[in-house]
Amino acid sequence: TAPRPAIAQTIDPSKSKLQEVLKRGKLIVGTGSTNPPWHFEDRSGKLVGMDIDLSRLLAKNLFDDYEKVEYVIQGSDARIPSLVTNKVDIVVQWMTITPGRAQQVEFTHPYYREGVGLMMMAGGKYKTFQEVKAAGKSAKVGAMQNVFIEEWVHKALPEAGVDQFDSPDSTLQALNARRVDAYLADQSAIRWLMQQFPNRYVEGGYGWMPNSYASAVRPGDPIWLNWVNTVYKEAMMGVDFDYFAASYKKWFGIELTTPKVGFPQEFA
Amino acid sequence: MTYQFNFDVIFRSFDKMLAGLWLGLWLAALSLAIGTVIGLLAAYGRQSRLAPLRAVVWTYVEIIRNCPILLLIFFVYFGLPELGIFFLGKIESFVITLSIYAGAYLCEVFRAGLASMPARYVEAAKAIGLRPVQRQVHVVLPVMFRITLPALSNNLISLFKDTSLAAAIAIPELTFVTRQINANTFRVMESWLTASALYLVTCYAIAWLLRRVERRYAVIR
Amino acid sequence: MAQPLLRAIDVHKRFGATEVLKGIDLEVQQGEVVAIIGASGSGKTTFLRCINLLEEFHQGEIQVDGERIGYTEGTHRRLGETAISAQRAKIGMVFQSYNLFPHMTAEQNVTLGLIKVQKRPKAEAVETARRWLDRVGLSERRGHYPYQLSGGQQQRVAIARAVAMEPKLVLFDEVTSALDPELVAEVLAVMQDLAKSGMTMLVVSHEMLFVREVATRVVFMEGGRIAEQGPPDALLVNPKSERLATFLGRFHGVFR
Amino acid sequence: MAQPLLRAIDVHKRFGATEVLKGIDLEVQQGEVVAIIGASGSGKTTFLRCINLLEEFHQGEIQVDGERIGYTEGTHRRLGETAISAQRAKIGMVFQSYNLFPHMTAEQNVTLGLIKVQKRPKAEAVETARRWLDRVGLSERRGHYPYQLSGGQQQRVAIARAVAMEPKLVLFDEVTSALDPELVAEVLAVMQDLAKSGMTMLVVSHEMLFVREVATRVVFMEGGRIAEQGPPDALLVNPKSERLATFLGRFHGVFR
Amino acid sequence: MFEPGSFLYEAWAARYGLLAGLATTARLSGITIVIGSLIGILGGVALSYGPWPVRLLLRGYVDAVRGIPVLVLILFSYYGLALLGIQISPFTAGVVALGGFCGAHMSETVRGAIESIPIGQTEAGKAIGLTFWQRLRYVLLPQAIRRLLPPWVNTAVEMVKGTTLLSIIGVVELLLATQQTIARNYLVLQFYFAAGMLYVLVNFAISQLGALIERRTAHFRY
Ligand SMILES: Nc1ncnc2c1ncn2[C@@H]1O[C@H](COP(=O)(O)OP(=O)(O)OP(=O)(O)O)[C@@H](O)[C@H]1O
Ligand SMILES: Nc1ncnc2c1ncn2[C@@H]1O[C@H](COP(=O)(O)OP(=O)(O)OP(=O)(O)O)[C@@H](O)[C@H]1O
Numbered sequence A: 001t002a003p004r005p006a007i008a009q010t011i012d013p014s015k016s017k018l019q020e021v022l023k024r025g026k027l028i029v030g031t032g033s034t035n036p037p038w039h040f041e042d043r044s045g046k047l048v049g050m051d052i053d054l055s056r057l058l059a060k061n062l063f064d065d066y067e068k069v070e071y072v073i074q075g076s077d078a079r080i081p082s083l084v085t086n087k088v089d090i091v092v093q094w095m096t097i098t099p100g101r102a103q104q105v106e107f108t109h110p111y112y113r114e115g116v117g118l119m120m121m122a123g124g125k126y127k128t129f130q131e132v133k134a135a136g137k138s139a140k141v142g143a144m145q146n147v148f149i150e151e152w153v154h155k156a157l158p159e160a161g162v163d164q165f166d167s168p169d170s171t172l173q174a175l176n177a178r179r180v181d182a183y184l185a186d187q188s189a190i191r192w193l194m195q196q197f198p199n200r201y202v203e204g205g206y207g208w209m210p211n212s213y214a215s216a217v218r219p220g221d222p223i224w225l226n227w228v229n230t231v232y233k234e235a236m237m238g239v240d241f242d243y244f245a246a247s248y249k250k251w252f253g254i255e256l257t258t259p260k261v262g263f264p265q266e267f268a
Numbered sequence B: 001m002t003y004q005f006n007f008d009v010i011f012r013s014f015d016k017m018l019a020g021l022w023l024g025l026w027l028a029a030l031s032l033a034i035g036t037v038i039g040l041l042a043a044y045g046r047q048s049r050l051a052p053l054r055a056v057v058w059t060y061v062e063i064i065r066n067c068p069i070l071l072l073i074f075f076v077y078f079g080l081p082e083l084g085i086f087f088l089g090k091i092e093s094f095v096i097t098l099s100i101y102a103g104a105y106l107c108e109v110f111r112a113g114l115a116s117m118p119a120r121y122v123e124a125a126k127a128i129g130l131r132p133v134q135r136q137v138h139v140v141l142p143v144m145f146r147i148t149l150p151a152l153s154n155n156l157i158s159l160f161k162d163t164s165l166a167a168a169i170a171i172p173e174l175t176f177v178t179r180q181i182n183a184n185t186f187r188v189m190e191s192w193l194t195a196s197a198l199y200l201v202t203c204y205a206i207a208w209l210l211r212r213v214e215r216r217y218a219v220i221r
Numbered sequence C, D: 001m002a003q004p005l006l007r008a009i010d011v012h013k014r015f016g017a018t019e020v021l022k023g024i025d026l027e028v029q030q031g032e033v034v035a036i037i038g039a040s041g042s043g044k045t046t047f048l049r050c051i052n053l054l055e056e057f058h059q060g061e062i063q064v065d066g067e068r069i070g071y072t073e074g075t076h077r078r079l080g081e082t083a084i085s086a087q088r089a090k091i092g093m094v095f096q097s098y099n100l101f102p103h104m105t106a107e108q109n110v111t112l113g114l115i116k117v118q119k120r121p122k123a124e125a126v127e128t129a130r131r132w133l134d135r136v137g138l139s140e141r142r143g144h145y146p147y148q149l150s151g152g153q154q155q156r157v158a159i160a161r162a163v164a165m166e167p168k169l170v171l172f173d174e175v176t177s178a179l180d181p182e183l184v185a186e187v188l189a190v191m192q193d194l195a196k197s198g199m200t201m202l203v204v205s206h207e208m209l210f211v212r213e214v215a216t217r218v219v220f221m222e223g224g225r226i227a228e229q230g231p232p233d234a235l236l237v238n239p240k241s242e243r244l245a246t247f248l249g250r251f252h253g254v255f256r
Numbered sequence E: 001m002f003e004p005g006s007f008l009y010e011a012w013a014a015r016y017g018l019l020a021g022l023a024t025t026a027r028l029s030g031i032t033i034v035i036g037s038l039i040g041i042l043g044g045v046a047l048s049y050g051p052w053p054v055r056l057l058l059r060g061y062v063d064a065v066r067g068i069p070v071l072v073l074i075l076f077s078y079y080g081l082a083l084l085g086i087q088i089s090p091f092t093a094g095v096v097a098l099g100g101f102c103g104a105h106m107s108e109t110v111r112g113a114i115e116s117i118p119i120g121q122t123e124a125g126k127a128i129g130l131t132f133w134q135r136l137r138y139v140l141l142p143q144a145i146r147r148l149l150p151p152w153v154n155t156a157v158e159m160v161k162g163t164t165l166l167s168i169i170g171v172v173e174l175l176l177a178t179q180q181t182i183a184r185n186y187l188v189l190q191f192y193f194a195a196g197m198l199y200v201l202v203n204f205a206i207s208q209l210g211a212l213i214e215r216r217t218a219h220f221r222y
């Protein structure tokens, strides 16, 4: 075959998702509705959470209106198909970046670094990570389904048994029903639960297995990806920092320090 | 069409899928066996002269048949231990759930079978002097089983399809394995296509086998 | 006269409010072949079913071989199921619709009662079954299931099943009416053969030609009572009562 | 002689490889009552079903009232469903198993064809149905469903349903063989009444007594062919062929 | 008893969401059952009387759809169709998948019911000159209804239960609405139990309705 010129696709800006969204007048976001503090319904039935705040920020930067978002609620299984089949403009749904997934979708800048930890019943058999570890084979850990999950658990707890569930509330229920001794979850989720039920659970006091959360878009559209990245970066480092910091405080209880002025920290 | 199919990642995990399929078959067969016993007892219970017994069986059948099985699985697995009633592993608790579920359906199947049992067979059995239990064992049950065989095979097939719900409590049958592959590769289309082909082929195989059994034991009435 | 094999004394039977049997008295001696004729609804089938305890009756008494059937005294205390089963085993019954067990071969149909009721060893039961199937001309069909047999063959298996247990009395309820004329002939031949061998039989039939050929005595039932009885030639050719004459109307010219 | 109402010319019919009708030729005049007798399997039912187009035949031709039935030419071009339905409407048929519509009352069974096929106004159809139900002695039962009627009554409704449409020809297939003698008498009376009124009928029956009473001509079928025919008294009493004599064997003593 | 965190308080707080979920479940089931029944009647008649190519095609549809778990059908109608360029809402995709599933089962039911009617009925209809459609309309279907009703009710109940699977493509029906409530208050058992009872109630009502119609049409026997 003939050698292809180095820049085969000259990018036509008018074909970008960005133009499509602007013309449409609203943003279509794929997300979930059952995973606090990321995306869930509050008592009034409104979707709220960290992922929702980010979606609203995107809308504000597109249309100067936080409300111009249409949420397509979907299960975790649906995150990639709905992008591939063009059902949504972007998926903002606590997506862990993996190189495997990156072969099919393009990830934005990460907006949260997550680790996993253990949570146990306050009156349960074990109260700390160390106790679980010491229990060895006789301890059983419950976790959300994920192909790496056994590997992750065994990194810190080489002998513990693992039970996998397909939703966070099933997993939590397994802990409540004492089907498992400890609940392995994202530390953000554990923090949230501890906050919701102050005396019911105890936290293991150890976190491991860092992984990054980002949004994802359909591959092959650098203009759209770049625009979303710009919004995310300026939320973490620039003009929208106050909004972003307020969300962090609200959902994770984390106080962010104001980015230093001077040399841009991200390139330091 | 913009999507590029890629089955390689699926076939790398194909042995796991087959193991999941095999497990599902076992769960279905076991549940059918236990469900048959429950269903038979319940069917006789509904014909009982004791009104309270009839009422209990009726309530059991109506509640179980009308409740989504996913919710039943949750109750048995999560609910009973929290209420301090029972403690079982996930496989056991799933088999119990599915058996109770199957029992409710089979109760209706057997009841219909008993009702459509021509009275003349019982009379012929009486006429040669068989005692009540002998009449049930040698005439009523064998004939009823043959009459209900098609319904039994349908039930086995739907039980097999229902084992896909065991994924909800982390039993590694086919659906669970497929979801695992999804979570890893996000090849959702490919993995579900493969899984449904496996389901379809298996259902056909079961149906074909059972039709042979039906033909073997057919009763021309 | 010897003790009658069957004695029915004033048997009454109701379905709900309607009385179907209004006092049947009948004695049948060992070796007799008694045919019961009568209009539809006159109670013939019901009477046979009472003898075999497939129906309960409400008054009167039935004795078979001197033993009271179904009740310990009057019609108040019904016997237990086990005792009743034992009594039924002494009475054979052949049904209009054959009622063969559809999941068993001809041979298994015959051996079931021999093995489970009479507790005979399996080998002996099979031996007996084969002898009887032979006698009704079905030795080659013993491995066949009922649906593989013609109506006449099924009915002959049913007869073998009943008589193989060597009952004191065999009841036949319209055993030929589901059959076409050629199959009727098959069954008729078997029954005549049995009659000759001295078996006591009670036969309900609508087929007057058949009745005349097989019966030693004919009983005419009418409205739940026995209206007339006598030897076939006398009864069928010269009916005494008006009602029987009407009933036989169509055959009147035939039996001369 | 007038044009025959029914003319069958060399009718052949196969089921798979076996030829069941091997060339039937028959002419029936207006007002005749022709009985068809013969051994089981000789093709009687099949012939009736060919006339009414419930079976396709493979060779030959059938005409009813001068009109070729079922095919436009030879046996190659079968008529369309609508045309066939129209032809069937001119031929009544009464089945052995009655085949009443179980979800309709006696009256509705009779009016269905009048209203939907003959497009008569409802009131007139009901009027006609009542007249016919009256005539077969069922005026009081017209509101009853089939399961509420006895076999004889059901069969009479079936006859009313067939004749109410005033067909040129009525086919009866063993209409009495599911009935007991008294019910047979009921149906026989109705048929004799119809015969007297000049209706053309083709009657298949195993009941020789019945045949002798009702038929003006008897046709004996044997192995898919018409073997012998003639007036009943001649044919039944003095059969010419050996085969018919054997067939009549059991009745031989009867018809003297 | 009524403080935040108690079941009654949370249930009251979530009432609109749960009722909306129930309404979606009802609407979905209703539409699905109607569509499925229409497909079923046409499919059943075609399976019994259609020319062989039609029968073959339908047989393929019926057998395939009945051999695949409903969940997979749902994923196909939502994402599979999208791959072919047909974009439909999750609700519509649910209707397509469940309606197709229901239709396959109903076709089989209708075929069975029609074929269980003795051949003599068809012949008697022919003998008085009724055309094909008249026989269907006046003789076969009225009798088939009776045999149809019990399996029809069963399938209807299955459909109601099957709507739970649409939560995966984001149709907020009763189960997903329940899960959304649970995600907020973690009263897992209580809310699953409540949802279960709602399903039982709805389905029980359907069965009772079926039984009522059955009694109404029981004015004849065989
Ligand atoms: N189970 C029943 N319930 C109510 N009535 C019944 C029952 N069985 C029979 N009868 C009625 O009892 C009467 C006698 O019935 P039976 O069957 O003994 O008559 P039959 O002489 O054998 O008539 P057929 O010649 O028609 O067989 C009939 O009027 C019948 O309707
Ligand atoms: N649908 C069919 N397929 C194959 N063979 C058939 C079919 N219908 C009838 N036959 C055969 O055709 C022959 C004639 O049958 P038909 O029913 O016409 O006989 P018949 O004279 O009416 O007998 P019967 O007195 O028993 O009613 C029989 O050998 C029968 O087995």
Ligand SMILES: [Mg+2]
Binding pocket: C044, C045, C046, C174
């Ligand atoms: Mg009787």
Ligand SMILES: [Mg+2]
Binding pocket: D044, D045, D046, D174
């Ligand atoms: Mg015939």
